[in-house]
Amino acid sequence: MSDSSDGLSLSRTQSYALAVAAAILVSAVLAPVAYERASAPDGRVAVITVEGTISSSTVVPIQEDLREARENESIDAVVLDVDSPGGGAAASEQLYLSVQRTAEEMPVVASVKSSGASGAYYAMLPARDIYVTPASLVGSVGVRGAAPGPSLPGEIASGPDKASSTADRRRAQIETLKNAFVGSVMRHRGDDLELTREEVAHAKVYTGARAVENGMADEIGSTQDAIQRAADAADLEDYEVVRKEPPTRGGLLLLSTEGGGTVVVEESPVGYDAVDAPTFLMVYGDVRTTDEVIGNVSA
């Protein structure tokens, strides 16, 4: 190209200069990327908060966080930061399944603040390790539900079981949910547990130290210890922690009072405010509907 007659030819020096300029330009674009690569941590540990009562509405953002952790390739491990007395049975099962799916793909470690009982304990069963502090409460592996009441006077239902159930049937339903819950505990923790299936079904809550002793939990330690454990399990020497805070919540089926443990079942949004929908709860603490005490759990 040096002796072309159309005037577009460049001298050798000019060609070199152009090549150098282009190389510098390209390097200027690529260098930050390379720097980033070199200085970036090996991976990330996502800390996902499970706080308050677990209900069908509070469980959705947590499931989204878990899904994001699975799909985002920069996240290599998950720590569940748990402080919940449990909640609705169905919602707790949903959360369990999400955590289980996540645990299939990456290390999941749970850390319990003040309580990780009943449905919250259910949800963290798939975690490879459960960290507690001596004052944490875990356990309460059980299900509760209001006994069926009489159907409303003046109401016409299409069938005998439409408006109400029998105590026999309700007992069988609760027993079925209990079997699933206790079965899951035995499946995930059976090798560590010092307790028999029957003792687990007593639905006792255990303080942290006792739980570590009997195998309901694994280690005494803080959330930081749990994060370190998760990072080690994912072979991360150098890692970044990403926190997933739950969004502010509203319109819950279940509300937790500040006293801790008292759960108020709100009026049904469907109507028939006086009617107790047959909600099955996996919750630890006093439970009351707007006008009656369903039951108490003694510590």
Next chain:
Amino acid sequence: MSAPNSRLAAVFVVIVVVVVGGAAVVPYALDSGGDGGPASVENQQFQPETVLADETAEEGTIAMDSDADSKTVLVDVGHANAVSETELEPLLSTLAENGHRVRFYRGQRASLNESLRTADAFLVVSPRERFTSDELAGVEAFTDAGGRLLVMGDPPSVQATGGLLLGLGGIQETGPQTASLGSTYGLAYGSGYLYNMADNDNNYRSVFAEPSANTDLAAGVDRVVMREAVPLRTADATRVLIGSDGTHLSTTRDPGEYAVLARSGNVVAVGDTDFVTRENAYDADNEVLIGNLADFLVDGEKRAGAPAEPEPEPAGPQRPPAEGDSGEPTPPPTPAPA
């Protein structure tokens, strides 16, 4: 278009095709399975065959074997008894179907002892008011004379009073006032309830009870279901039914052989009331037990006139009799028309 320009255009097109095509192909080449196929998770512990609870069939009929003739059974509803006539219906209907009379003592017109005088058997279920000493003496004289007494009791139940805000009302424990009634016969109701985590009818409090003595009361009974059983403590009474293996007491968490049905002469005590309700009457062998208890009530041979009439004044804190002071059935109080 000149040749060099067309070559440039060709190069341009080739580069675009390579880059865009490469972008489309690379994900397949690098397929890490990341967010594509969700990991399949097998949860054997959730499968129906693993979790579903067995529901026991409810079948059978309540039948009486006794050939006793039209006996009169007095049912106590005058001591704030925590049971309704509807709940006792299976037992009372059986008695009525077999030609026996059922009367209710409401504590309104006649005294208990007057009512007992014309009765052959006395049924007391979960009284919430104490029996007076006169009444206790009357019941004792009644059983001494061959009258049959059947006492049924529940564990203490918690009742909330005061409505919505518990702070304004209160929670009170109301236990059956069966202590004085049973102690006369060496029978006492223990505290707490019975439960069985291993062998139960779909709930730890729905315990099974099995015969521990070969008596008429347990005839034909393999096992019965009691929904809220309370243990009976006995001095020298016969322990007829005891909780099945693995039955524990709630207050001590101790396993043991807890009696739920015991007999001392003409007196039978049962530590449950729910087994007799229509909903539970056909669970396991409950219907056989109900028939046996009905037989027990009418099989006695009671001397007429016991308990004897007191000398100077009628016993018991009763209102003066208005009309008809016999033990005739008293109609239920009807609300005054508005």
